[in-house]
Amino acid sequence: ISAQPQNGGIRVAGSNVTFSVSALGQAPLSYQWRFNRTNLLNGGRITGATTANLSLSALTTADSGSYDVVVTTVYAAVTSQVATLSVFDPPGISVPPQPAAVIVGSNAVFSVTATGSAPLGYRWRKDGVALSNGGRISGATSNRLTIASAVTNDEGGYSVSMSNIVGALTRPAAALRV
Numbered sequence: 001i002s003a004q005p006q007n008g009g010i011r012v013a014g015s016n017v018t019f020s021v022s023a024l025g026q027a028p029l030s031y032q033w034r035f036n037r038t039n040l041l042n043g044g045r046i047t048g049a050t051t052a053n054l055s056l057s058a059l060t061t062a063d064s065g066s067y068d069v070v071v072t073t074v075y076a077a078v079t080s081q082v083a084t085l086s087v088f089d090p091p092g093i094s095v096p097p098q099p100a101a102v103i104v105g106s107n108a109v110f111s112v113t114a115t116g117s118a119p120l121g122y123r124w125r126k127d128g129v130a131l132s133n134g135g136r137i138s139g140a141t142s143n144r145l146t147i148a149s150a151v152t153n154d155e156g157g158y159s160v161s162m163s164n165i166v167g168a169l170t171r172p173a174a175a176l177r178v
Contacts, residue, residue: 001071001080008067008085011059012166015087019054021080023071030072036065059087061117088117090167097160097174108147108154108176114162121163127156127173150178 003022011017023029033040033054040049048054056063066082095113102108114120124131124145131140136148147154157173 001078004081005067005069005083007083010086010088010165013060013087013089015059016055016057017059017085018048018056019067019069019083021052021069021071023052023078025071025073026075028073032070032072034068034070035063037068059085061087061089063087088164088166089115091116091120091162091164091169093162093169093171096171097158099175099177101177102150104151104178105149108150108178109144110158110160110174110176111144112160112162112171114143116162116164117166119164123161125159125161125173126154128159147176150176152178154178 001021001023005019005021008017008019019033021031031050031052033049040046040054042049045057054067054069064085064087066084068082069080071078071080092115093112094115097110097112100108100110110124122141122143124140131137131145133140139145145158155176155178157175159171159173161168161170
């Protein structure tokens with residue numbers, strides 16, 4: 001093998017990737033790409049499983065793993081180095097924060113149910129200003145924000161941002177009335 005396949009890196013689900021190898025030897029050369037040591041077949045989202053260039057389209061997280069190729073001549077076979085691929089789903093929201101109305105002195109709680117590949121990071125904001133844990137605020141960097149013993153100054157719009165290695169998403173503000 002004169003040029004090993006390169007790592008596919010970190011990709012967003014739905015994107016495409018191509019792995020390539022260069023080999024020298026007495027013709028004819030044959031190629032068999034493998035995923036986690038299992039032979040790949042052409043079809044669907046896979047093309048080039050038996051050529052020097054393997055292409056995968058519409059990646060899913062299930063495509064994360066190790067790729068290599070066995071190059072064969074009539075005299076010998078050699079296996080390439082492993083190229084790795086990591087595929088992540090970007091953050092999304094399945095249940096957004098809902099507006100809330102509470103009585104002075106009671107707790108106000110906002111929560112969000114996120115989708116996407118872990119680890120997800122969260123950041124809550126009030127009227128665009130990042131909140132910090134402490135005092136009456138807890139959960140400023142989690143999926144559940146609690147404002148203990150709410151007062152009228154707590155009224156405003158509460159939004160949440162979520163992020164992971166491949167993206168970020170901010171949810172529009174949910175109003176709090178006290």
